[in-house]
Amino acid sequence: MAEPAPEPAIEVAGTNAQDKVPAALAYLQKAASDAGGNVYDHITDVLSKLLQEKPDKPVDLFEYSVLTKKLALDVKETPVLLPTLKETHAATTASLFSAPEPPINPETGEPEAAEPEAAEPPNEYETENVMTDASLFEACGVGLSRSEMYRVMLAVKALGEDPVVKVATVRFFGKMLGTHADYYVFETTLKEPATPEEETPEGVVPTEVNSGVNAYTYFVTTRLGDKPVQLPDTTPAAIVCARQIKKFLTGDLDAHVSAYPLFPGREAMYLRAQIARIAASTVVCPVGFFQLEGDEGTSVAKTEEFAAPETYEDVASWCYRYPHVKAQGRVEAFVFPPPEPAEGEEPAEPEEPEVSPPMLTALTEAYDDVSGDYARLVPGEEGGAPWSVVTSSMVPGVKFKVGGVKSLLWPGAAAVALGNTFANVYVGYGIKNAPFVPVPPPPVAAEFDAALVESSELPTRPDAETMPTEEEG
Template sequence: MSKADSTKPTGPNLIKEYDDLKKILKSSDGREVYSHLIECFNALILHYPDDALDKFEEVSYLLKDEQRAQFAKQFLNFDNKKNFKTMTECQKEYVEKIAVLFPPKPEEGGDPDEAPEAPAAGKVSNFFSDCEILQWAGIGFGEDETYRLQASLTKLSIKSGSEKIRLWGKIYGTEKDYYIAEGFIPGTGEEDEDKPKGLEDRGTGVNDAVYWVTNDSLSEWTMLADASPALLKATRSTKIKFTGDLERDIITNPFFFGQEKHYLRAQIARISHSTSIMPGGLHKLTEDNPKEVEAIEFEEESKAYKPSTETQSALSNWVHAKKSILKNNRVSHLDPEGDEFGDKEPEEIAKIQDARDPPEPRLKPLTKDVSQSGEDSAWTIRLYGDQIATPGLKKQSNHYGVVVVRSTVWPGAMACWKSTKYLQIYIGDGLKNETKTYYPTFPPEIPSDPSDLPEVAEPNPKEAPPQEEEPAPES
């Protein structure tokens, strides 16, 4: 046996020296380095087996005291346990919601005549092909969400009886977001004797379309009420973030007499009438009324004007599609009441009203729009993808580029063009890009003074009150 081997502790001496070493390495708070290393190794083996060396200092720091250790258990997930009951309930709820969008198919081998007929649905835009174009503009919903939205819009079309329906856009909220669908329902809506003054009938003016909203693709759609002039007037002086709660009261200055659902409907009307655009050259002003437009009819189909990607890449070839909202918060002027205009002819009255509140010209080119500062353009345009046309094909379909037109006044409003198809969508916070940024809030309500309490006699006076002598009884 060598001299070095004789000095090594063996048996009980080894255990004793090991215990002494653990006592020496014990910290002032009573914890041992050995136990701390065991905790570190357990965490590294469970959670970072491939990156243990780099994570050692971080794990050791989190486990050194009790407060950080409690945080570390949550941060590092020491328990490594999953609440399968909660997961199962969430999955069950998801399956129940999504099953409504996809009705079961008839059983194989059954009589096809006995299968229930699917209710007729109006024209629903192909959201799948729309998303392929929107991806060039940086807009994407994901394949699963796109599939759910397509099924949800189809279900809404069947339930509402809308002739035509599409996804108008998405408005971001601080708590939840809004998906917004736009549709057209035949008829003028329900007759209401107490309808607001100046309210335009459904299918006309700012109420030419009907809008539904939902917070996600699996929830039910809620129809928004028609927009009134008073509502639009209040909205123009209001600027507040959406929260995603339709029933939330809007507290702002000037006071907004309504809830978030009313504010949302008015903002949709403002955005739609300001940013609805279309390719120029397809419509013209009517001969009888320059405020109305009609599609241009060509005698021969071969001579018909068909826009191409090359022509639509210029901002001058885009025009406004809808009428502008006037200062009276309608699309058209109100019929005169009383003797305001005397015995003047309707044509003269219309000229006077147009002079007081002039409307924007129909089919106005986008190049004539200016931003809020008055210096820059209100629109930007860009051609994505192929910049060169493919020779040998028709002019209308020989280009695989995508033209994207964006609004700088209403950030989030955009129109896209590819080959012979164009579409519009809004993805934003629903607010206008204005130079005005100060919207003061009302001071808190001043409570009324409390009513005075009734005065009572002092229960423990310093001096006893004089007592009245009772009269002596008569003998």
Template sequence: MSPPPPTVEQIQCLLQRCGSSGYSVYDHLTDLVAALIAEQPEDPYAAFESISQSLKVLREKKNKTKSSSIEGAPQGGPPGGPTGGSLGGPSRGGPLGGAPCTLNAEKALEHWSKSMKHLLQQIAAPGKELSFSVDCTDFFDENRLMCWAGCGFNDKEAFKIYCCLKQLAASIPGVSSVRYWGKILAKDEDYIIAETRFEGEEPEGETATEEETAMDKRGTGVNTYTYFALQGDSNKWRLLPDALPSHLETARKIKKILSGDLNKQVVTFPWFAGRERHLLRALIALISSETILCPSGWLQAMEEGSGSDPQGDDPEFEFPTNAQTLASVGSWCHYRPYITKSGLTVYPEVDEEDEEAKQLQETIEEEPILELGRSITEDSPLPNGSPAWCIRTSGDTSTYKETYNNAVVSVHSCLWPGAVTIYHKKTFFSIYNGWGLLAGAPPFFPFTPNDVQADLVDLNEQLEPQPGDEELSDGASHDEEETEKQKDDEDEEEEETEEETQEQQQDEDEAA
């Protein structure tokens, strides 16, 4: 009796089994097919063996050069999830970058373990009691709902973000609330953004010397919340500056992928008066203003009640038991202040006698401040005609008696791809995971200068006219003086001629 044929899983395990070199047949075939596609040989069958041997030689050299260095190890620790891998962003290796390296994997895992150990020691050090007065959201629960909405993290990265948020809440005095705002992808290192709110004295920012006349003060408008940024494997949160109207106005007009360096100069057109940290803060303000939502009617209940949390449970508002009720665009409204094109949330007060009063009144009429709590149905569609919002329902949509629906409703922004508001069982929150790019905004391409124009052909010079004396004379006294002088010269010449003639005649007579 012949043995049963192997299953697909058994074949996959066999092909992916690694030997002493750290590579498997599956990895080798993957690189081999990629090399054949890249080189396009005339006879792939004949070139198969030579390319296979070349790949093996390259791997051996690569292992020797990397045996004493961790250069090329996957940044950010273990492999990432659907939002770009680890905190350090997706890997950017070469053709053989996807091949596993046992040494590099061990180094990366060791580095990640030390980082997590440091975080855990800060959060729950022996003999140190934690203060639970800070309202810090449960990121694990949020990430579970984010996965239902299609924008979640893997368990390893979610655990690190959770620890970092707890560390931020425990290390900064005066903070009253901490929540995960989102992740903005960059070329080198991505930004994890935390949104905080303070009670009393707030940490000093760099805007103390960069204040503008019409900017929102700390705790108001776009600066109601304070934001911190975390990069790569670092456990250190960086305080972002306050948002300035000039930065907000310029950030609307540009489309640029961030580099991952907060201190880098932003090179773009129109010119941005600030570093990348200022552009990052402006993008956070713009995205928050246009994508953070709340159910219709919830805002009025919060204003009438005593609640101050922008995204939490309020006893005055009754959430629908069926989540399908919120699966419509008309059931949601904006919950952050509207930002004008000039970067303002409130127009300044100007005396009526002032010269700027008339100009300010014209500006207010052209672009009035939209009210807080406006429905998202009023948002303009995209330039291509598609709607600004789309809604997705996932999970168990069945309705049970006297219990809330288990469905997860996610409202996705088409204007800012990556912005999602998620609702589940009386809980809702807004996050952003994306590149920080506005949909439909054209990138900046410098115009090619026109061709250099050739020199003009020289014109033919006209000959100078030679008029006669009579044509030049206009009867003026100057002409009369010249005529008299000319006559005197002629008389002198005649006298000289006569004298010469007489002298010649005398000489002839004497000679005779």
């Protein structure tokens, strides 16, 4: 009796048919029978025998073999096998490491030399030194391994050089862990951003377009080597609802977000909302590395003469780099116009928008965060910022020591620095470390418009004239 095949790791299907092949193959290989076989091996053997013998009624033979599993198989030649899960991963890895092959001429069978005019040149883009960042992360024990970061570097290169996407900048944001598959997230800015033409309904907070929480465009993939998928822009309603629920990611962008309150979208929108919250709360930079620009201080620019401190092993050496997301779900507060007063009434006063901390706010500076994504530090209250210090060495006097901070509010977020080089990364489940209080259900609607009153009185007897006769029923 043959030994049962080992159970392969199951990977959840992605957003298209190509990503669903590994999960289907893994399931067929996992379902082993008592006799030691599985569905994949049985169907492969049956198909091989049918292709070799080519009987007159292949459908009858196939149904008989599936129902009875008594078909005597004597395959002498190499069977025709479907691609296995390992072969699929190998093909993906090969496409990540290898250069694109030239097209093959169907007549001669030789590779054709691409015409210089027809070949589209790779896109020019800016990015960080991924392998330098990987060494900093590895020194402090955060982020991903060196080998995985090398594959991330190749994925960043493929995305940046894509002439169709046309990114201006690309940065590896991190890895969002899921129950069945993980998301590799890439933060980009596009050279030709698309402008949605949808109109905002009346009474709904409008979505920020190419600014605020949607200043960056994010691409994700569950397997390095596959073409990343662009996430949609997040909406204020999605951010507000994401703050009220707590869900694990599944690895399928089309999965339903089963929670209360009802989330406005699929997992792709929920993932985008969580990325917006995490980015605004955990992307930090050394104090003094950037300076504010503009009259209102809504943008930052690199400081030309930045003096790096001797060590970054201090929370006070870091500040928030991205703007704060208000409780409304936007960076810039939107104020609805007051309704027109009726005759004889005074006009209503406009709502006062929430005041957020300015950009480049130090991590140790006290402020009252209404949304709770940054930190809830009330002025005068004792306690430090929700960050802890990480370092590459605890020995004093070590030169070129890497230092940084880790977020305690969003476990998995970290920032490290050495000299004038710093990097941010997030590797976690996308869940905030805060007490979760479920939103109570809405009150039960009254059955009648009027209030219910208990009464012991009998209903009035109907008149004899209005009562139906026996013939009327």
